[in-house]
Amino acid sequence: MTNGSIQHSSPITHHPSRVLYFPGCALKDQARAYEEATLAALAALGYEVQELPRWNCCGTVYALAQDDLMRHVGPVRNLIRAQEQGAKELLTLCAMCYNTLSRSALFVQNPENLRRLNAFMDEEEDYRGEVRVLHLVQLLGEIGRGRLEKAAKEGLSGLRVGAYYGCTLLRPQEVAVDHPEQPKILEEALAALGAEPVVFPERVECCGAYLTVTKPEAVRLRVSSILLSAAQAGAELLVTACPLCHFNLTERRPLGAPKLPVVYLGEALAWALGVKSMPEAVAKAVGVRG
């Protein structure tokens, strides 16, 4: 599609503060609080966020088998939607969406893979392989410490926050938002927002993900271990970017496990910027002053 045919929509890339956003299923359902808070926060930071028109499922889980071309169709279709908008970047909030979309974007960097996929989706315009998939935490990194500090009027008032990365922001290495074993990108963002980041041993270890369907007892063991690891390191609150981690860490929490609240990155951001207030239950649990 040429620029001439999309005059009706805003030229997303022509201004650095415009951003095209891919929600995914969870952000419209169990993680609505994450979306609401993030959109309010990004508006306060001066961003004009547009939701990707006609988005479909990201694919949820990346296809690991070499011959599994079919499972790239969904993610690449979303990249075509972004291309139609003239976007060079597509923002995701869900860590799982970030993972499948960015890995499929990488998969079609191989010309043969791109050719086969384009041939398969002959009802679509050809994907040109130019859309970069971006996660919220990367956007915060690009906004930078200075701007975040200045904008965080309320701040997180020295709250001891553990950043729980989980898997999909860090693995595989090709799409990692930071070093896969020793990341600091989330801690840096939280520090800029006035929190005291707490690095804990299990922050990059899997919560059990979709084993929550087939093996919930394995997930409970993992969740217990992660929460204990965070609590023993002194965290009062856990921040995550993954709706599945959030579900497991809250709904699969065994009796007797540490009770620290688990919130989304966008929620912590919105509280720090003062565009949303911390829910009473969370404030009470962390004993927030004022």
Added chain:
Amino acid sequence: MVAELRVSRESLNAPFLQRVEELSGQNVFACYQCGKCSAGCLFAEHMDLLPNQVLRLLQLGDEGVLAARAPWVCAACLACSVRCPKGVDVARVMEALRQLALRRGLSPVEVKLDRPVPQIALVGAMRKVTP
């Protein structure tokens, strides 16, 4: 697993093994059994075979690994894949074994929900246990 293991030139050239390598895109003979994958695997305690044992049986051409529960316990968290000193993407090998089993009509995981779960969990799990 088989109690008695016969290793022959034929078993090492088995079409089964070639198919695993083709589907996973991995060279299973690169593995030198250091065990780092199993040491770091958060779900190894629930597996009947450790990840490095799966690799070893594959090196020996043992088709019996298709009956193992280990690939179904694997959560594809990729910790082993980023840590392997030989660059073997173990999670892809596990996926190849699941795919081969599923394509042969073996579906060893029974899904019984104990409570409602988010769509991402359901879709993720279904993608793993259905062909």
